[in-house]
Amino acid sequence: MITLYDLKTLHTGTRRGISPHTWKVRFALRFKGIPYTLRCIEMGDIEATAKSIGALPTSKKADGSPQYTIPFIQDSKTGKVISDSFDIIEYLDITYPETISMIPKGTRLLQGYFGQAAYKIIATQIMPVSASLIPTPYHTQGMAEWFRITRPDFVKVSPEQEKEGWEKFRSELGEVARLMKETDVFAMGDRVSFADCVLFGQLMVLKFFWNEETTEWKEMMNWHGGRWGRLIAAYYNLPDVEVQPEDPSS
Ligand SMILES: N[C@@H](CCC(=O)N[C@@H](CS)C(=O)NCC(=O)O)C(=O)O
Structure with missing residues (x-):
């Protein structure tokens, strides 16, 4: 395991x-x-x-x-x-070579470099907005304290800055969407790869702050013709492989 x-x-x-x-x-x-x-x-x-x-x-x-x-x-x-x-x-x-390969032969540099670039270009746009919500009711006391000590620069953003952050985030994701075919769910078209792991990770971290019931999450799932909603759905449509702990609070 x-x-x-x-x-x-x-x-x-x-x-x-x-x-x-x-x-x-x-x-x-x-x-x-x-x-x-x-x-x-x-x-x-x-x-x-x-x-x-x-x-x-x-x-x-x-x-x-x-x-x-x-x-x-x-x-x-x-x-x-x-x-x-x-x-x-x-x-x-x-x-586990019998499982689907996330870094298909010949794409190692492209996948790895996409991961680094996507983090720098896309994730950094929304980070000040989400970081300014810290601590939330879902942060442990330890994590809230860690942020207070090591990231004192995380200050509340103004409503204008928040709007601007969301807009930049949406537009950078749009740059990715623009390079994909209209109906493609995955970065490589019909096959999943590391690039999708990266995009999925950037969206799912936001679920900590904005869940399915929030306007922010609902809007995001509809951006760019619903492309990101389809990526998230592709994950949830597969059987869950996470074995839940006996202690749900662990
Ligand atoms: N290149 C690493 C980056 C991982 C990373 O930055 N993780 C953060 C949490 S999201 C972390 O552990 N930070 C610890 C710290 O800043 O002390 C990876 O892809 O796994």
Whole structure:
């Protein structure tokens, strides 16, 4: 069984977890039909937990010390521990070759570079808007405290800035939609790939703040001819592979 690590929130059931990078892996696991359990930890416990199971850092902090990040996985079948969403998904492709490959042969650079570019170009537009809502009733005290100490620059945005953030986010997603065929659900047309994991992750992280009942989420699902709604539906139309914990608050 695969254990996938994410951050703890006060959402339970299928709304557990929050990291856009972990959502990429959850998307891949569902399309691959590989069961997993999600283990949610506090932001302040990432480094200690990673070290305790042998998960490697994914980059360096400004002071040169190692940066440990969510997600990482532990695969009890192989004993392997892998960090970084791209490396995890590539590991799953290689280790479970009978499942659908998310990084089709010959597209490694295109997929990886799309992931990095999409994060920089699209996600950054909506981040100030969602970040300004922190803390929400669904943040643990630990995560709210972490944001207060490490991200003091997250200030409330004005209604005008909020409107502008949404507009920029919509228009950058529109740039992607413009390069896809009208009826395509996936970035590569009729076959799913890592690029879809990335787009899905960026949308699903917003579900933490704006869920199905909110106007924001409903509008997003209808943008660009309903393309993003169809991507989310493609995920939900597949059988769930997440094994729920016995303790729903874990
Ligand atoms: N390149 C990494 C990035 C992961 C990442 O930035 N994760 C964030 C959570 S969304 C994190 O763990 N941040 C820890 C920190 O900033 O201390 C991946 O794709 O997995």
